[in-house]
Amino acid sequence: MDLEQERELVFKAKTDADAFGLLYDEYYPKIFGYVLRRTASVETAKDITSEVFLKALQSIKNFRWRNIPFSAYLYRIAEHEISNGYKRNKHIIFLKQDIENSAIISDISLDDESARVEADIQKHEEFLLLHQCIVKLPHIYQEVIVLRYFEKKLISEICIILGKREGTVKSLLNRGLKKLKIIMDENATF
Template sequence: MPNWDGLDELELLAQAQDGDPEAFGELYNRYAGLIFRFLYAHLDDRLDAEDLTHEVFMKTWRSIAKYQQQGLPFSAFLFRVAKNCLVDFYRRLGQHAHDLSGAEQTDALALSDPAGEISNQMEHREMVRLLHSLKEDYRLVLTLRFFSGLTPEETAHVMHKSVGAVRVLQFRALGALRLLLEEEG
């Protein structure tokens, strides 16, 4: 098995575009966690987020040969695919993002620290509940910037907006979130 640690994203991409499944597997290893967290923040359902993460990487693998670097990291492309998969998911359900409440998680007791996991899940559910009460653009900009760690430039690429528009949107979204937190005391 090759050592991928020394290879940067562009070298891995070139190998994956040449059909190397191990290089694509390394891209998966590097980005699957970020994509999962982004999707989970929107869905609040671990199984749906896992399924959509798989779908994102399957779609990416099928189209990787056509991918062209546009001055942004590969992760920005992956998040755009993830956003599109999320939209398709909602469309299949016939619902909008803010209408979804997420399913209960039942696997917390199987973990080594059930109390800690339950506390984490409660905090996550509360944050998702607050995010779901925001406008869709606000929710998207906050999850891309803070859950997924994208730069304003990468977020702009995913959202099809200018960097300035993303910054304004982020400012407004944080203000709206702050108001919600103040209302809840």
């Protein structure tokens, strides 16, 4: 989807639930994947992803298009939730109950699905070891490293997501890598 198509879809989504659904379909995998790689926890990734889309829905009518991808806005919400220590709000509790009730009615086990993905993650030992080192970094370095190397974002895209200048992002990345190297060198497993 190009930026112009996305702008039209966001505009439609202000009054049309189906258009919001299309935005959701486009970005759920990216946001869920990002939060999962940032937190390495399926449950947290589920909750934060739900929170991100609920917040996006709550603010869609007042959303002002600023010529930046909608995904950047979603990443920012996700990053805010991760950095500020995610806390469930009352709306998300209702939403979660809604999801769980639907699962019971459809006779589906959400826990089985989560357990399967959790087990998949556990197989990626190298990722988990790296993740353990990355989470020791201050958040400002964690986010640039994950966006650059796990999410494969360009510096220009990271600038938009984080709302920082290119020089700042490059400096943070350079500095973050140096710090990560020190942490990894201290860690005997690498």
